[in-house]
Amino acid sequence: MSVSISAPLEVRGLTKYFPAGTNLPGRPTSSVHAVDDVTFALRPGTVTALVGESGSGKSTVARLLLRLYDPTAGTILHDGANVTSERGKKALLAYRSQVQMIFQDPFGSLNPVKTVRHHLARPLRIHGLAHGDDVEARVLALLHQVGLNPPEKYADKYPHELSGGQRQRVAIARALAVEPKVLIADEPTSMLDVSIRIGILNLMVDLKQDHELAMLYVTHDLASARYVADTVLVMYAGQIVEQGPAERVLQSPLHPYTQLLLSSVPDPSAHERERIEIHKGLAAAAIDPKPGCRFVDRCPLRIEVCSHITPELVAARPGQSARCHVTAPSPQIREEIHVDSTH
Amino acid sequence: MTVAIQPRQDPVARETLIELRGLRIAYGDVVAVDGVDLTIGAGEILGLAGESGSGKTTIANGVMQILRPPAHILDGQILFRGDDLTAKNAEELRKFRWRNVSMVFQSAMNALNPVMRVGDQFVDMMRAHERISKRDALLRAGELLDLVGIDQRRVRAYPHELSGGMRQRVIIAMALALEPELMIMDEPTTALDVVVQREILQQVRDLQAEMGFAVLFITHDLSLLFEFAHRVAIMYAGEVVEEGPGLVLRDAARHPYTQGLIRSFPPLTGPLERLTGIAGAPPDLASPPAGCRFHPRCPYCVDESSTLHTLQTTVRPALRAVAPDHRVACHLVEQQG
Numbered sequence: 308m309s310v311s312i313s314a315p316l317e318v319r320g321l322t323k324y325f326p327a328g329t330n331l332p333g334r335p336t337s338s339v340h341a342v343d344d345v346t347f348a349l350r351p352g353t354v355t356a357l358v359g360e361s362g363s364g365k366s367t368v369a370r371l372l373l374r375l376y377d378p379t380a381g382t383i384l385h386d387g388a389n390v391t392s393e394r395g396k397k398a399l400l401a402y403r404s405q406v407q408m409i410f411q412d413p414f415g416s417l418n419p420v421k422t423v424r425h426h427l428a429r430p431l432r433i434h435g436l437a438h439g440d441d442v443e444a445r446v447l448a449l450l451h452q453v454g455l456n457p458p459e460k461y462a463d464k465y466p467h468e469l470s471g472g473q474r475q476r477v478a479i480a481r482a483l484a485v486e487p488k489v490l491i492a493d494e495p496t497s498m499l500d501v502s503i504r505i506g507i508l509n510l511m512v513d514l515k516q517d518h519e520l521a522m523l524y525v526t527h528d529l530a531s532a533r534y535v536a537d538t539v540l541v542m543y544a545g546q547i548v549e550q551g552p553a554e555r556v557l558q559s560p561l562h563p564y565t566q567l568l569l570s571s572v573p574d575p576s577a578h579e580r581e582r583i584e585i586h587k588g589l590a591a592a593a594i595d596p597k598p599g600c601r602f603v604d605r606c607p608l609r610i611e612v613c614s615h616i617t618p619e620l621v622a623a624r625p626g627q628s629a630r631c632h633v634t635a636p637s638p639q640i641r642e643e644i645h646v647d648s649t650h
Numbered sequence: 651m652t653v654a655i656q657p658r659q660d661p662v663a664r665e666t667l668i669e670l671r672g673l674r675i676a677y678g679d680v681v682a683v684d685g686v687d688l689t690i691g692a693g694e695i696l697g698l699a700g701e702s703g704s705g706k707t708t709i710a711n712g713v714m715q716i717l718r719p720p721a722h723i724l725d726g727q728i729l730f731r732g733d734d735l736t737a738k739n740a741e742e743l744r745k746f747r748w749r750n751v752s753m754v755f756q757s758a759m760n761a762l763n764p765v766m767r768v769g770d771q772f773v774d775m776m777r778a779h780e781r782i783s784k785r786d787a788l789l790r791a792g793e794l795l796d797l798v799g800i801d802q803r804r805v806r807a808y809p810h811e812l813s814g815g816m817r818q819r820v821i822i823a824m825a826l827a828l829e830p831e832l833m834i835m836d837e838p839t840t841a842l843d844v845v846v847q848r849e850i851l852q853q854v855r856d857l858q859a860e861m862g863f864a865v866l867f868i869t870h871d872l873s874l875l876f877e878f879a880h881r882v883a884i885m886y887a888g889e890v891v892e893e894g895p896g897l898v899l900r901d902a903a904r905h906p907y908t909q910g911l912i913r914s915f916p917p918l919t920g921p922l923e924r925l926t927g928i929a930g931a932p933p934d935l936a937s938p939p940a941g942c943r944f945h946p947r948c949p950y951c952v953d954e955s956s957t958l959h960t961l962q963t964t965v966r967p968a969l970r971a972v973a974p975d976h977r978v979a980c981h982l983v984e985q986q987g
Contacts, residue, residue, distance in 0.1 A: 360843040470931045500701040501870050505914045505927035512924075527843060534916035534925070557918065571844040572918055573874040 313387030314348035315488040315521045316372065316406060321345040321381035323367055327594050340593040341367045343545040344381070349489055349521035354511065356524045356536035356553065358568070363542040365525050369493045372523065373408055374399060404434045407482035411494040413474035417466040423450070423477050424462040430484040449480040453510060472503035479510065483518070490514070493525045508535050529572055533557045541565050544593040544601040547620065551627030561629035564602050600632065608633045612640060664691025666731075667831055667864050668713060673726035675708050675717065680936050681724065682708045684888040687969065692831065695858065695865040697879030697896065699872050699911070701932055704885040706868045710834045713866065714753050715743050749779055752825035756837035759817035762809040768795075768820055769805030772827065779828055794823040798853055815846035822854065829861065836868045851878055872911055876900045881975075884908050887933050887943040890969060894976035904978045907944050942967050942981060950982050958985060 322345070324338040342364045349355055357365045370376050372383065374390075382391045390402055410416045417426060427446045431437040437445045450458035453476040466474055475495060482490055492511065496504040512535055515522055526532055532539055532553065539556040541549040541564065549562040560566050593601055600606070600613045612632050622628040623635035632640050668690040675683040683705040690696045698706045711717050713728055715735055728735040730750065738746065755761065763771055772791035776782050782790070792802035798819040800812075809817055818838065825833050835854070839847040855878065858865055867879055875882050876896045883893040884907065892905040903909050910928035930947040933939055941963040945951045951962045958981060961967075967979040 360845065472931065500932070501872070501911060501914050502701060502928040503931065505916070505925045508916070509924065509927075529844075530916045530918045533918060533922065567845060569918065571848040573848075573871065573877050 313384070314350055315386060316523075317348040317384040317387075318368075318372070319346050319382050319384070321368065321371060321383070322379045323364075323371055323376060324379045337595045340545045340596055342371065342378075343593065343596075345542075345545075345547055347540055347547070347550070349523055351488065351519040351521050352515060353537040354515050354522040354524050354535050355538045355540060356526060356532035357540045357542060358526055358529060358532050359542035360527060360568075362544075364545040365542050366493055368542075369408070369491050369523065369525050372489075372491055373406065374402060400434070404485045405487050406489040406491065407485060407487040409475070409478050409482050409490065409492040409495045412498055413471055413478050414466075414498070416478050417474055419466050421465070422462065423464050423466075423469075426477060426481050427462075427484050430481060434485045436485060445484070449484055450477075452483065452514075453477070453480040454506070455480070470503070471499045472506060475499060475507055476510070479507075479514075483514070487520070489521045489523070491523045491525070494527070495524075496531065497526070497528070504531070511535050529557060529568060541568070544596070546593075546601060546630060548602065548631070549627075549629040550620070551624070555624070555627050561623055561627060561634045562602075562631050563606050563608050563634070565629075567605070600630070610644070612643060616640065664694055666690075667692045667694075668866075669727075669729040669732075670709070670713075671727045671729065673709070673712065673728060674724040675705075675712050676720075676722060676724050677708075678720040681938075682721075682888055682935060683712070684938075685726070686885075686888075686890050688883060688890060688893070690832065690864050690866055693858075693862045693864055694881065695855075695867060695879045697875030697882040698866060698868045698885060699870065699875055699882060700885030701870060703887075703932055703935065705888040706885055707836055709885075710753065710836050710866065710868055713832075714747060714751055714834060716747075716753075745779075748775070748825075748830065749828045750830055751832045751834060752828070752830045753834040753836065754818075754821050754825050754838045756840050758821040758838070759809075759814055759841070762817060762820065764809050766808075767805065768807050768809065768812070772805070772824060775824055776827055790827070791823075794827055795820070797826065797857065798823045799849075815842055815850065818842060818850060819853070822850070826857065826861070826863075830863060832864045832866060834866045834868070837870070838867075839874075840869070840871075847874075873915055884911070887938055888935060889943060889979065891944065891980070892976075892978045893969070894973070898973070898976055904972060904976075904983045905944075905980050906948050906950055906982070910947075910949075939963075941965055942979075958982065 321342055323342040325341055327337050327339045345368060347355065357368060359365045371378050378391060382389050385402060385405065393399060393402065424446055427449050428442050431442055431445055446462055447458040450461050455461040455473060455476055469477065496507050499507065508531055511522065514520055524532065524536055536553045539551065539553045540547050541556065541562065543564045549556055549560060549565045556565060557569065560569060598617050599615050600618050603609050603613045606613065610633060618630040618632050619637055620628045620630050621635040621637045629635040636644065666689050670686050670688045673683055673686045674681060686709065698709065700706050708721065712723065717723065723736055769788050769791045772794065773784055773787040776787045776790065788805060791805050795804055796802050800816055800819055812820065839850055867875065869875060879896050881894065882896045882899050883890050884905065886907050892899065892903065892908045899908060903912060913925055914927040916925060928947055933943060939946050945962045951959060953959055961981045967981050967984065969977045969979045970984060971977050972983060
């Protein structure tokens, strides 16, 4: 990854362990490796999709980026500056004015006793972005931007008077109020009705283009990731197992887990395509993982080396890398397999 | 084992198991299900799709006869093998539920008692419905778990020791315990991951083919139904607007709402273009639009001077057959013939 142009947000070797099991004296404490050595950069004007099943660690990544958790290891770079250990109230406020979040539940993220106007005016005042009459003008402009027209009509409404899709649009407008450079959206459409979802996805695409926003779209919905994202990161058991341009990862995946995910999606337009074999199992949380590939128990392609050497992310195709000894072997592994087979 | 859930053409004429006739169900003054005619054949998988508030779950609760005030049936009949369920008393219904029709809810996996072993919960349920010894019931519980792909020994497990997918399988096993003729599944896999969802649906389909029960499958995920159901009915604002075999709806949907729903799912393969979805939002059922309830969102309801527009805004369209097994409620389709 190039370091010359600093990305608005970049993480290197991001790692988060949570304690698991007992803390009884005499017993070793085990830990869940929720996020393990995750590296990526969010670029202006692009959407990066972070996909995976529940428990894969994708929401933990989002929370780490928002500085809601402290990482166990690794660094978070904001415009090239290390903010991993920033703790001061001022520094965090400055960071959060640049990195905003949209949550999954538009019903829980708005205050039921406050109007839409209040929700949008508050961040403007807190971050000192508008004063006096400017506040009202900004509020109306924001509502217009997210497609709530006429804005005057929506500004006076309370959350309960809005539909789910409209509430999510208010939440997006609130995130945009502070003119952030980075927007993190954690499953923003999963609680919305089908006919409403596409509107929110279209809004995300438009915002990315109009505002040069760097967006992280956290989702389990691969089809929507393909629709909005330029880059896709696939997470499994805390690790990124595949990454690359969205179209490449989703049309010709390298990692068997990506293949499994893709073949599981109901897709009426592709009945006849071949589905890969499923090995029963779950994306188990990585509790004190041993060396070796974390997907090995479910993998149809596994070879001997998979159960004792952890695969690295290897660029097997231009821009597309995977953690797999079979489809993306590193030179060392290739050598080792070769030596094995000659014996 | 490959996991293709092939769409199934269904040539057999089926004996009617459930028939809804002009069913109207209201919550207080709000009519949530407004004049629904629908049949489910023995051994058939009927998919019921629509957005939240369209009345899908209300229909399911009606068939199961578990509507609670303020919900009540205003009008119409729910016939089970010709027997009107709305006329049955509480004791008759108690016997009917679970034995004839069972139900798997969306959050069913949370319905298990957390402080009771899974096996004991099977025993309780079975002994409430039939004379069976504890030992036999427990044996049967093991067999049922086996059927849904869970190790028999898990009868001794507590719910928290099972994953979400496994708990949902336990509920499905319970729903099958008395070998009902109809299993209602209301968003049974919505809370689960795609991989687990596919495994469970595959299993239900296999069991269904083997045991021959019918399924009323409720979801908002149309693409899932096209793969899974024999026949699909689309609901909008309390009405069925289109109904037909899954593949026919997939390839040749006639109702503008169905077409819009299909256009709301970004494709995973093939060309990618900007989707429009459906403008606007579903209506407030306390005051539904006059005429066709979809008309305020309909892309074909524009020319205000036309007679079609007058029809669309004043007359409720009836479900009409456009092919022997394909029905649509739309003035435009009617005009086109």
